[in-house]
Amino acid sequence: MVENTEIWRQYYDKALSRPHSNRTEFAVRLNESNLKVATDCGCGTGSDIKYLEQLVYQVHGFDINPDSIAICRDRFASTSLIEISESSFESFDYPKSGVVIANSSLFFADPNHFEEAWCRIKSSIEVGGVFAGDFMGFKDSWAENYRSPTAPLSESKVTSLFSEFEIVRFFERDEEATTSLGRLKHWHTYSVVAVKRT
Known part of the structure; x- marks a missing residue:
């Protein structure tokens, strides 16, 4: 557990200097719901929250890691x-x-x-609203025997989650590459941007 905490701390140190995701900008442009409310799931150090705040969005960010929460509460205290x-x-x-x-x-x-969490995420999105995020595939190095449980999914399972959405972007990443801490791993992920239609 100590090692786990230290790894996350190193990750957050790096993440603090990272700009927001381009995909977050894209999601905001696609939002047709007229609802300027955003939820950042696993908000980390808050780079996407900072961007959304600049657009005068009301943002609800959550993370399971206390270090992340402390950083964000400090960063957005005002x-x-x-x-x-x-x-x-x-x-x-x-x-x-x-x-x-x-x-x-x-x-x-x-x-x-996972199913229950996804149902709650899906029903929270207003019609015309946007989901933008990543899912882990089965070939990812972290899909099995990672230091904490992970939720790998097949491509067909990922697409089935979006039956009420129009998928605008879908990208599969399947490659050897480094993590943000410079460690080599196999990445297998599905990235999705989708607009809720019903």
């Missing part, structure tokens, strides 16, 4: 638009949102409760 919660995918109380971001975070959802 704004009433941002609400930060220490929570898991399974226990978070999802508000109605026009944009839901899950950048590299759903990998770590509890696999035994």
Whole structure:
């Protein structure tokens, strides 16, 4: 557990200097719901929250890691638009949102409760709202025997999650590459941007 904590701390040190995701910008442009509310699932150090705040979005960010929460609470202490919660995918109380971001975070959802968490995420998105996030594939190095449970999915399973959506972007990554801490691993992920239609 100590090693785990230290790894996350190193990750957050690196992540603090990282800009927001281009995909978050794309998701905001696609939002047709007229609801300027966003949820950032697994918000990390808050780079996407910072961008959304600049667009005057009300943002609900959550993460299971206390270090991440401490960083975000400190970073956004002066704004009433941002609400930060220490929570898991399974226990978070999802508000109605026009944009839901899950950048590299759903990998770590509890696999035994993934369906239930996904249903809650999906129903929180307003019609015309957007989901933008990543899912882990079965060939990923972390799909088995990782230091915490992961939730790998097949491509067909990922696409089936979006029956009520129009998928605007779908990208499969399947390659050897380094992590943000410079360690080599096999990445197998599915990245999705989708607009809710019903």
